[in-house]
Amino acid sequence: MNPVSLxxxxxxxxxxxxxxxxxxxxxxxxxxESREMNELLDGRLAQAGRTxxxxxxxxxxxxQQSPNSxxxxxxxxxPVRQAMVVSVHRHNYEPEVGFQAYGPQGQxxxxxxxxxxxxxxxxxxxxxxxxxxxxxxxxxxxLQNRAxxxxxxxxxxxxxxxxxxxxxxxxxxPLLIGLPLLALLxxxxxxxxxxxxxxxxxxxxxxxxxxxxxxxxxxxxxxLKPLIRTLNQQxxxxxxxxxxxxxxxxxxxxxxxxxxxxxxxxxxxxxxAGAPQxxxxxxxxxxxxxxxxxxxxxxxxxxxxxxxxAAANQRVSLDLVAVATEVIEELAPLxxxxxxxxxxVHDVPHLPVLGHxxxxxxxxxxxxxxxxxxxxxxxxxxxxxxxxxxxxxxxISDDGPGIPAERREIVFDRFHREDKQPSxxxxxxxxxxxRAAQLHDARIExxxxxxxxxxxxxxxxxxxxxxxL
Numbered sequence: 001m002n003p004v005s006l007x008x009x010x011x012x013x014x015x016x017x018x019x020x021x022x023x024x025x026x027x028x029x030x031x032x033e034s035r036e037m038n039e040l041l042d043g044r045l046a047q048a049g050r051t052x053x054x055x056x057x058x059x060x061x062x063x064q065q066s067p068n069s070x071x072x073x074x075x076x077x078x079p080v081r082q083a084m085v086v087s088v089h090r091h092n093y094e095p096e097v098g099f100q101a102y103g104p105q106g107q108x109x110x111x112x113x114x115x116x117x118x119x120x121x122x123x124x125x126x127x128x129x130x131x132x133x134x135x136x137x138x139x140x141x142x143l144q145n146r147a148x149x150x151x152x153x154x155x156x157x158x159x160x161x162x163x164x165x166x167x168x169x170x171x172x173x174p175l176l177i178g179l180p181l182l183a184l185l186x187x188x189x190x191x192x193x194x195x196x197x198x199x200x201x202x203x204x205x206x207x208x209x210x211x212x213x214x215x216x217x218x219x220x221x222x223x224l225k226p227l228i229r230t231l232n233q234q235x236x237x238x239x240x241x242x243x244x245x246x247x248x249x250x251x252x253x254x255x256x257x258x259x260x261x262x263x264x265x266x267x268x269x270x271x272x273a274g275a276p277q278x279x280x281x282x283x284x285x286x287x288x289x290x291x292x293x294x295x296x297x298x299x300x301x302x303x304x305x306x307x308x309x310a311a312a313n314q315r316v317s318l319d320l321v322a323v324a325t326e327v328i329e330e331l332a333p334l335x336x337x338x339x340x341x342x343x344x345v346h347d348v349p350h351l352p353v354l355g356h357x358x359x360x361x362x363x364x365x366x367x368x369x370x371x372x373x374x375x376x377x378x379x380x381x382x383x384x385x386x387x388x389x390x391x392x393x394x395x396i397s398d399d400g401p402g403i404p405a406e407r408r409e410i411v412f413d414r415f416h417r418e419d420k421q422p423s424x425x426x427x428x429x430x431x432x433x434x435r436a437a438q439l440h441d442a443r444i445e446x447x448x449x450x451x452x453x454x455x456x457x458x459x460x461x462x463x464x465x466x467x468x469l
Contacts, residue, residue, distance in 0.1 A: 006197075010190045015183050026171045033167055041160060042128060045141045049099070049153040053145040056101050056109060096156040104148030121152055196221050200228070263289040318360060320351040320385055320392060320461075327364040328383070331372070339378045342368075346385040351392050353461050355440050363436035367396045367457055370430065374400035380451055391442075391460040399451035433459075 098115035102108055106120060118133065121142045128141050140154040203215055214232040217225055266286035273279045328335075328344060335342050353360075364383075371381045375398045384395040437444050440461050447456040 007190050007194055011183065011187045014186045018182060019179070022175060026175060030167055030171050034164060037163055038160065041155065045139065045153060045155055049141050049143050049151045052099055052101065052153060053143070053149050053151045057145065057147045057149060096159045097154070099151065099153040102150040115154060121150060196224055200224065260293065263293065315354040315356060318353055318355050318357055320353060320394065321346050321349065323360050324364050324383055324385060327361060327368060331368055334372055338372060340372055340375055340381055342381045342383070344383045348387055351385050351387055353392050359436040359439050363433050363459070366432050371396055371398035371400065374398060391462050394459040395456065397449045397451060397454060397456040399449060399454040402449060402453055402455045403446060
């Protein structure tokens, strides 16, 4: 099942909301108008009854002046006579209304043909009431005026039902006609409102692979700006990852070609050598090449991990003293092999920072290995840790040949190796240190060693990353 489009979903949601709001409003409006209509018709019925009573009271059929009325002024009631029946026509609304009039003595004076069969009203019948007469429901109003006349006037519910049907039609017809029109207009409005999404889709479709140009965000609606910012961040991360992958592949191809070739040559030499000592020498050379190859792979992988920045938002509390001690213990066999005098000096028992353990460990390992590689037999290396007012400071000094001041900037380049240095390095160590320092906003300085000759590396990690353990 295909997912519903955003345009269709928004259109139906808006129409549903309108229906949910308009239908109850229409029902409430109908109920209110129906109630007001019944009250108005009841008022009209009562007014007609009172008017009818006055007309009958002042007609010659009710009162006639006596011969001596000029002197006494007292009216003489007419004798009781047969009631007058008013016929109704069938071709108009007359059958839907009717009345009865009773004299003071309870005699029927006048009535319409459609209500003449009703029995005389009782005192309990006064006011409004509903009754069934000749298979029709009637709304009846009964009153007794001051002259003693009892007037009963009624209206069939057919008339009210016609008005009710008119009200229903009046309230439902706009909905029946208007909702489809509203649906069309809402659909067009939603389509127009989603034009920025179509523009964004077109912009993404036209984007060339590998482009670092961010998607324009200036003229976009506020609702789309967070999405575009996130897309730009994702594009940047993706392009960085692709670039790192390409660089890593190039590094691997460049750095592993020579030791692999050397290992194959040594193994071929061992295969064709006749003398046992030649075979042993070739195998030993092949073993050394494989050792260098393993170290080179380890450094390339460490550099790739740092460049990926996988832990950029995962800094944890670390103790630099503990990290340095662990790295020194790991390198103890190499220190003993070269007979190097290595000292760890720190002015505080703990030096806490917020950082990435893998990056700081790689930084310490490469700095210490670099010092061990370049010092001679029985050389000196000092690792000093201290806390300044603004930073946690790492100082690593050796008494090796050092690096000339004019060449200290370029030694951080990838695969750079100083000429005429008695080392089997691959030019990756200081580049790894540089990347680790960048992850911690740290500053690296290459200074003259306090031993008189050699190199002094200083790394300052800002205390804004520090924390208490």
